[in-house]
Amino acid sequence: MIEINTIRTQPDLVKKGLAKKHFKDIQLVDELLQVDEQRRKVQQSLEDIRGKENILAKEIGELFKQGKKDEAETKKAQVTGLKEESAKLTEQLNKLESDQKDILVKFPNLPHSSVPEGKTPEENEVLKQVGEIPTLHDGATPHWDIAKKYDLFDLELGVKITGAGFPVYRGKGAKLQRALVAFFLDHAIEAGYEEVIPPYMVNEASAFGTGQLPDKEGQMYHATEDDFYLIPTAEVPVTNIYRDEIIEEKDLPKKNTAYSPCFRREAGSYGKDVRGLNRLHQFEKVEIVQIAHPDKSYDILEDMVKHVEVLLQKLELPYRILRLCGGDMGFASALTYDFEVYSAAQKRWLEVSSVSNFETFQTNRLKTRFRDENKKVRLAHSLNGSALALPRIVASLLENHQTKDGVTIPAALVPYTRFDKIA
């Protein structure tokens, strides 16, 4: 949620930011300001009347104590008149407050000044590309064929058990998953992140806090009986650790990492985009999350980018880093770097990580604050990144490292898999 104060003091800046994100209803900014002004007016008159009521109530109490019943009754009559008025104003205020929130919740976050203009993924800015694009041997195949050959995962079996997009990993395929998770977690822990194992279902307040609700309702699986949502990413439960918290400045930044399965409904794609492990309803991911001082959050974002880079280098995968353009960024993000890994057999780049600074957009909803050096309570910044999502890493690992007689496991991963070849 954009801070109301920003909209009040810098409406033009807000409009410009929203335009960069290709938000359609920019006139909502002016509507919001009107509602806000009205709301404050009503709130003031209401509080004024409430104040009078409070004073009278006290006086009535006094009078009763002194036995001056008649005077007390006269005052009671006065209060009755005030109450009618305050009831009316309360109703108005509630309406205005909910109107205001309804609008506020629709605004995406404002983009950072470095975010490039643009609407489509093609307009994302490629910052750098690292690593050799491998030339594959004759007869090299996409990962779904490799998986079949070595019995690493089985999508049809998943269809039988659940449905499309729920793979069954088996044998070395399963072990590879486990190895990658451990490898990623160990790196995060080494970088100072505290590991947590969060719930994989969250309540409505948590889903709202990180921005999944009300915007992306349809992307989450919803257990309606208990009104829980299956997490689309560990970001949701982990960031919500800090909901309604005031953190001492000296304790910032808070750094957490978590492995979790992720559940996404993601309707509406087809063809090669969803072949094999390219797009799944359930997948594994290690997430890193930080709650940061506003002055430091962009330095921290760079650190997180570096963290992900090192992982990809150790896995010996060619990657590139993109700075997302305004139109392709997520709803809640102020600046997002996407990581893509080259999938040699599919001959395309696959997104494997997204690292973002949300500034105060999430923390404003979450009420995640810190006490600064002047003892003032302020909103912290929240950041997160995938470090890393497994399926496409597995896909490119299998494709890029395939040889005529099997798939070579990168050296950094061998201590975790305890085999160096899939053959």
Add this chain to the structure above:
RNA sequence: GGAGAGAUGGGUGAGAGGCUGAAACCACCAGUUUGCUAAACUGACGUACGGGUUAAACUGUACCGAGGGUUCGAAUCCCUCUCUCUCCGCCA
């Protein structure tokens, strides 16, 4: 799933219609004392939304699990819900 008890500030915990935004103790913070630490003493110490201010000061309203109700007045009484604990049942 059944029965009972409970939910108050960072923590423990008092309060049982007006004197309570809330005792006391602990923790935290600032200071005094001290060679240093400890102890002792003094003081400050919730949040949100408004008003006010360059910023403070100051000030209004709301908040004692959540929502509703009774009342001139509710942490306190009533209703609904949620959660926690104890016992029983079931269970990895």
